[in-house]
Amino acid sequence: MKIIQSAKSINALSVKWRMAGKVISLVPTMGCLHEGHLSLMRKARAVSDKVIVSLFVNPMQFSQGEDFDSYPDQFEKDCELIKNEGVDALFRPTSEEMYNNTFQTGISVESLSKGMCGKDRPGHFDGVATVVAKLFNITCPDSAVFGDKDFQQLVIIRQLVKDLNYNIEIIGAPIVREEDGLAMSSRNLYLDPDGRKCAICLYQAIQASQKIIRTMDKVPAAKIIELTKEIVARAGAELEYAVVVNVSTLMSDEIVNKNSVLALAVKVGQSVRLIDNSKLMV
Amino acid sequence: MKIIQSAKSINALSVKWRMAGKVISLVPTMGCLHEGHLSLMRKARAVSDKVIVSLFVNPMQFSQGEDFDSYPDQFEKDCELIKNEGVDALFRPTSEEMYNNTFQTGISVESLSKGMCGKDRPGHFDGVATVVAKLFNITCPDSAVFGDKDFQQLVIIRQLVKDLNYNIEIIGAPIVREEDGLAMSSRNLYLDPDGRKCAICLYQAIQASQKIIRTMDKVPAAKIIELTKEIVARAGAELEYAVVVNVSTLMSDEIVNKNSVLALAVKVGQSVRLIDNSKLMV
Numbered sequence: 001m002k003i004i005q006s007a008k009s010i011n012a013l014s015v016k017w018r019m020a021g022k023v024i025s026l027v028p029t030m031g032c033l034h035e036g037h038l039s040l041m042r043k044a045r046a047v048s049d050k051v052i053v054s055l056f057v058n059p060m061q062f063s064q065g066e067d068f069d070s071y072p073d074q075f076e077k078d079c080e081l082i083k084n085e086g087v088d089a090l091f092r093p094t095s096e097e098m099y100n101n102t103f104q105t106g107i108s109v110e111s112l113s114k115g116m117c118g119k120d121r122p123g124h125f126d127g128v129a130t131v132v133a134k135l136f137n138i139t140c141p142d143s144a145v146f147g148d149k150d151f152q153q154l155v156i157i158r159q160l161v162k163d164l165n166y167n168i169e170i171i172g173a174p175i176v177r178e179e180d181g182l183a184m185s186s187r188n189l190y191l192d193p194d195g196r197k198c199a200i201c202l203y204q205a206i207q208a209s210q211k212i213i214r215t216m217d218k219v220p221a222a223k224i225i226e227l228t229k230e231i232v233a234r235a236g237a238e239l240e241y242a243v244v245v246n247v248s249t250l251m252s253d254e255i256v257n258k259n260s261v262l263a264l265a266v267k268v269g270q271s272v273r274l275i276d277n278s279k280l281m282v
Numbered sequence: 283m284k285i286i287q288s289a290k291s292i293n294a295l296s297v298k299w300r301m302a303g304k305v306i307s308l309v310p311t312m313g314c315l316h317e318g319h320l321s322l323m324r325k326a327r328a329v330s331d332k333v334i335v336s337l338f339v340n341p342m343q344f345s346q347g348e349d350f351d352s353y354p355d356q357f358e359k360d361c362e363l364i365k366n367e368g369v370d371a372l373f374r375p376t377s378e379e380m381y382n383n384t385f386q387t388g389i390s391v392e393s394l395s396k397g398m399c400g401k402d403r404p405g406h407f408d409g410v411a412t413v414v415a416k417l418f419n420i421t422c423p424d425s426a427v428f429g430d431k432d433f434q435q436l437v438i439i440r441q442l443v444k445d446l447n448y449n450i451e452i453i454g455a456p457i458v459r460e461e462d463g464l465a466m467s468s469r470n471l472y473l474d475p476d477g478r479k480c481a482i483c484l485y486q487a488i489q490a491s492q493k494i495i496r497t498m499d500k501v502p503a504a505k506i507i508e509l510t511k512e513i514v515a516r517a518g519a520e521l522e523y524a525v526v527v528n529v530s531t532l533m534s535d536e537i538v539n540k541n542s543v544l545a546l547a548v549k550v551g552q553s554v555r556l557i558d559n560s561k562l563m564v
Contacts, residue, residue: 007447015449019301102531104393105411105445110386129387130446133415137447163387164412165289165419167297249384 001082002089007098007138010052010091014140022049025171026141028132031055032072032186033081036176040145041085043173052139053082054091056098061127072189091139098134107133109156109163112250116152116263117275120240128153129160136166143169149183151263151277155250175276177203183276195269201235202264202276205242209262213280219256224280232266240265240273247279256280283364284371289380289420292334292373296422304331307453308423310414313337314354314468315363318458322427323367325455334421335364336373338380343409354471373421380416389415391438391445394532398434398545399557402522410435411442418448425451431465433545433559437532457558459485465558477551483517484546484558487524491544495562501538506562514548522547522555529561538562 004010017024025048027040044051055078062068075092082090106126112118113125136144146154158170176184181203182196191199205228212227213219221244228242242264244253253260263277286292299306307330309322326333337360344350357374364372388408394400395407418426428436440452458466463485464478473481487510494509495501503526510524524546526535535542545559 011447011449019303021301100444102441103445105389105391105442107387107389107446110388112386134445134447137449159384160387162382163385163416164389165293165416167293167419 001087003079004089004091005093005097007091007093010089011138011140013089014050014052014138017050018140023143024048024050024052024139024141026135026139026144027051027053027087028135028144028146029053029055030057030071030186031078032074032189033078034176034184034186034188036147036149036173036184038081038085039176040147040173041082041087043171044143044145045086047143047171048141050088051086052089052091052141053087054093054135054139055082056091056093056131056135058098058127058131059095060099060130061124063121063123066121067187067190072186091135098131106130107160107164109159112152112156112159115250116241116243116245117265118152120265120273125153125156129156132157132160133164133166136168141168143171145171145173147175148172149175149185149275149277151261151275152250155248158248175278181207183274185274187272187274190272192269195272198235198237198268199266199272199274201232201237202266202274204235205231205264206262206276206278209280210278210282213256221253221256221260224256224262228262228264232264237266237268240267244280283369285361286371286373287375287379289373289375292371293420293422295371296332296334296420299332300422305425306330306332306334306421306423308417308421308426309333309335309369310417310426310428311335311337312339312353312468313360314356314471315360316458316466316468316470318429318431318455318466320363320367321458322429322455323364323369325453326425326427327368329425329453330423332370333368334371334373334423335369336375336417336421337364338373338375338413338417340380340409340413341377342381342412343406345403345405348403349469349472354468373417380413388412389442389446391441394434394438394441397532398523398525398527399547400434402547402555407435407438411438414439414442415446415448418450423450425453427453427455429457430454431457431467431557431559433543433557434532437530440530457560463489465556467556469554469556472554474551477554480517480519480550481548481554481556483514483519484548484556486517487513487546488544488558488560491562492560492564495538503535503538503542506538506544510544510546514546520549522549526562 025044
């Protein structure tokens, strides 16, 4: 597997592959990989001849006071994991390579970035949209694979691709969960034992909501949100938001339907922010 | 010459050309073509196997109250002119093709868009940056040719390409002038005979400034700006701005040097806004 730091070099490699008729898939990551990331790589492998993984902790998507400086780093382990998935190239730029000292361009997917995580993390999705566009331009992939776990991000990236006319297929991959249902996340490493127990309230809320929907018709979203609030409060977590929204527009649903997603963000313990989501009719 | 309305179709054509090893150059225009535009096409022709011209009056770069609705249109004449330049494909999308009803993504090249025309036309350069990125993604060119006349635009597009890692060479082409020195512009059509006479004050200011610089060392920018103000006022035009700035950073120069550009915008008559610029040491 090639490990490449320079944007020019990975671009040249990708262009060479394309000219040879190879189909390329990109898996953008911030490292600290878990089974969720590996499932994205397998998905990419299944649809392409060449898989590029990027590993870049993007400063532009962190706000002041967030965990950019402490974001977990396990490069050697990540390398092993990526190699074992048969990935063809790892793009691992420095911050300077991605943002030189005259950098000043931002991309904003406006309406979709406003609510949910966008409200709690101002500027976050502009940082995501900008770095993803850069990665697309650098690696010229035919497809890119993102996790369903970052639900709002995935919706925003699909919109970015449509609005800016990228000829790239965006593939979502299902959430991978721990045995007790906690969605895998690099930030789970921040949880202490109490926090780890508390964190399953996200999945409990999803399961309880799905159960109601299986037994009732025309369930009001308000009922699901109420239930979620109770479960999160009982667990001792702090709810940042709980919404029932359309899977592609992020508009609130009043009545749960087959395109409704329950999306949640909570704070566990002092400051570990966790998100989760699920379609409600499954 | 192929005339193509659909972004998908021109993209497919461009991808086909690339796979066949052809070098592609793009010339974005808003139509109402003059010799300036034709010089861009010739420049594109000289560096590529396939030339694509786009013709799209981009609503996103016009503010409320500007001339979007009245922007001159001469499609049949434009087609003839483009054909005569041996252009391979004309991309002429509708507004709906470029901006469907869920469109919501904007690109901003922040610092460079603030001053000069950016001050007089808020949002203009975000509209330019966004549509240019779309055109790049749609046509996948190796190079794109823009006129030096839209000086700030050219600097912004170079920055966009650098910041977003487009592998596209940006080629600037010299201003083409009428016999009396007026820079060619589609908006010159708006000038009545008095306005047409008045409009040459832009070029007179450039010439007078260059003359000073040929005869003096270390000319203060303030002196050039003062002189320009006098010439514009004497002609009866309204100065929007006159600046002496670095050719790539747009930062003000105090003393004129070999990278200094004099850039001007004036209003002639009721509402015809004209711009011009030139390097000062030539």
